[in-house]
Amino acid sequence: MMSKRSNRNFLFLIIGQAVSLFGTVLLRFTVSLLILDLTGSAALFGMITAIGYLPPVFLSPVVGFLADRKNKKNLMVGLDGMYGLLAVCLALAMRLPHTLAGITVAMVALSILSSFETPIVQSTIPLLQAKDNLVKANAIVSQINMSAQLAGPLLAGVCYGIVTRSDLMGVQSIFLGCAICFCLAAFVELWIEIPIVSIRRKTLSMRLLRQDYREGIRFLTKERTYVLGAILLNAAFVLLIQPFITTGAPFIISVVLELSAALNGCAQAFMGAAGLIGGIIAGSLSSRFPLSQTYRLFWIMGAAIALLGMAFLLRATAYVTYMILVLAGVVIFVFASIAGILILSAIQQNVPDHMLGRTMSFYTAAVNAAFPTGIWLYGYLYDKLINYLFAVLLATAVLIFAVGKMGKQIYKHL
Incomplete structure (x- = not known):
C-alpha cells in the first residue's frame, strides 16, 4: 500500500485535476455562451443554467456510496472518459x-x-496525504480550482469571440479541444495508486444503497454531530455570502451604481485573484492557525458586508461605493477561501477512511442546495428592495456574525 505521504501520487492527482478542471470550465462556459447565443433570452438562459444545479443535490448519496465502495482511481478515469465523450457528442450535436x-x-x-x-x-485526498498535511493539500487543490475558474472563461471567451457560432467548425474545435483535455487527464490519473479502504465488497443494489445511506446519516447525527454542525454552518455561510459574490456584486455595479462593464470585469478579476491569494495563505498557515479561531474569519467577512451597507446608508458616491464593494469582495474572497480550506480539512481529519465518500457527498449536497437557494433568495431581495440595499446588506452581516458565533462552539471540537 502506498504511504499517505506519497508526493508522487498526489502530484499525479493534482495534474489530472488541473487538466480536467480546465477542460470542464472551458466546456461549461462555451456551452453557456452558445445557449445565450441560441436563445437570445436572459430568462431562458437563466432557467437552463439553474437546472444544472439540481443533479448534485439529488445524486450526492449515490456518489458517496460509490466513492466508499468502488476503486476511486477507476471512478476518476471513468468520469474523465465520459467528459471526453460528452465533449465529442457536443461537437456532433452542432450539426x-x-x-x-x-x-x-x-x-x-x-x-x-x-x-x-x-x-x-x-x-481521495486524505488517502494520499497525512492528516497533518491536509490543509496544504486542500489549499493546492483550491488554487487549481480558482486558476481554472479564471483561465477557463477567459480562454473560452476569446476562442468563442474568434470563431462565433456561425463558424461551425470553429465551435466544434473548441469542444474537441476539451475532449483532448479530458483524455490527457484520464491518462495521468491511470498512474495514481490509491490505497484500497477496507470495506466489505457486496454486489451493488438499492438495498445496499439504503443501508449505506442510513449508516452515513447515523454517523453524522449520532457519532460525529459536530461534523454535521460544521457542514450545516458552511452551507448557511454559502447561502449568505455566495449570492453577493455571484449576483450581488455584478448587479450592484451595473444596475445600482450604473458603472461600466469594464469596471465590473475589473471587480471580478480582483476578487478572483483574492481567492487565489486566500488559498496560498491557507497553505502557508497550515496547522499554525487554530480551527477554533475560524469564527473570527466569519466576523471579518461580516464586517466587510456591513461596511458596504453603511456606504449605501450614507449615500456615498458611485465610485466610492464601488471601491468599498471591491475592497469588501477582496476581503470576502481571501477569508472565505481560508475558512473553507481549514473547515474542509478539519472535517476530513475527523472522518474515518471508510466514511469519507459519504461524508463528502453530504458536504457537497448541503453546499449545492444552499447555493441556488441563496441566489434565488437574494436575487429576489436585490430586485424588490433595490432602494433599501443597505438594509439587506446589514441584515446579512448580522446573520454572518450569528453563523460565526455558532461556529465558535462547534469548531473547537474538530
Whole structure:
C-alpha cells in the first residue's frame, strides 16, 4: 500500500485535476455562451443554467456510496472518459437541426458528471496525504480550482469571440479541444495508486444503497454531530455570502451604481485573484492557525458586508461605493477561501477512511442546495428592495456574525 505521504501520487492527482478542471470550465462556459447565443433570452438562459444545479443535490448519496465502495482511481478515469465523450457528442450535436435541445441535454449531463467529481476527489485526498498535511493539500487543490475558474472563461471567451457560432467548425474545435483535455487527464490519473479502504465488497443494489445511506446519516447525527454542525454552518455561510459574490456584486455595479462593464470585469478579476491569494495563505498557515479561531474569519467577512451597507446608508458616491464593494469582495474572497480550506480539512481529519465518500457527498449536497437557494433568495431581495440595499446588506452581516458565533462552539471540537 502506498504511504499517505506519497508526493508522487498526489502530484499525479493534482495534474489530472488541473487538466480536467480546465477542460470542464472551458466546456461549461462555451456551452453557456452558445445557449445565450441560441436563445437570445436572459430568462431562458437563466432557467437552463439553474437546472444544472439540481443533479448534485439529488445524486450526492449515490456518489458517496460509490466513492466508499468502488476503486476511486477507476471512478476518476471513468468520469474523465465520459467528459471526453460528452465533449465529442457536443461537437456532433452542432450539426443537428435542433441544436438547442441537444445543448440543453448536454448541460444537464455535464452537471450530473460534475456532481460525482468533487466528493470522489475530496475523499481521495486524505488517502494520499497525512492528516497533518491536509490543509496544504486542500489549499493546492483550491488554487487549481480558482486558476481554472479564471483561465477557463477567459480562454473560452476569446476562442468563442474568434470563431462565433456561425463558424461551425470553429465551435466544434473548441469542444474537441476539451475532449483532448479530458483524455490527457484520464491518462495521468491511470498512474495514481490509491490505497484500497477496507470495506466489505457486496454486489451493488438499492438495498445496499439504503443501508449505506442510513449508516452515513447515523454517523453524522449520532457519532460525529459536530461534523454535521460544521457542514450545516458552511452551507448557511454559502447561502449568505455566495449570492453577493455571484449576483450581488455584478448587479450592484451595473444596475445600482450604473458603472461600466469594464469596471465590473475589473471587480471580478480582483476578487478572483483574492481567492487565489486566500488559498496560498491557507497553505502557508497550515496547522499554525487554530480551527477554533475560524469564527473570527466569519466576523471579518461580516464586517466587510456591513461596511458596504453603511456606504449605501450614507449615500456615498458611485465610485466610492464601488471601491468599498471591491475592497469588501477582496476581503470576502481571501477569508472565505481560508475558512473553507481549514473547515474542509478539519472535517476530513475527523472522518474515518471508510466514511469519507459519504461524508463528502453530504458536504457537497448541503453546499449545492444552499447555493441556488441563496441566489434565488437574494436575487429576489436585490430586485424588490433595490432602494433599501443597505438594509439587506446589514441584515446579512448580522446573520454572518450569528453563523460565526455558532461556529465558535462547534469548531473547537474538530
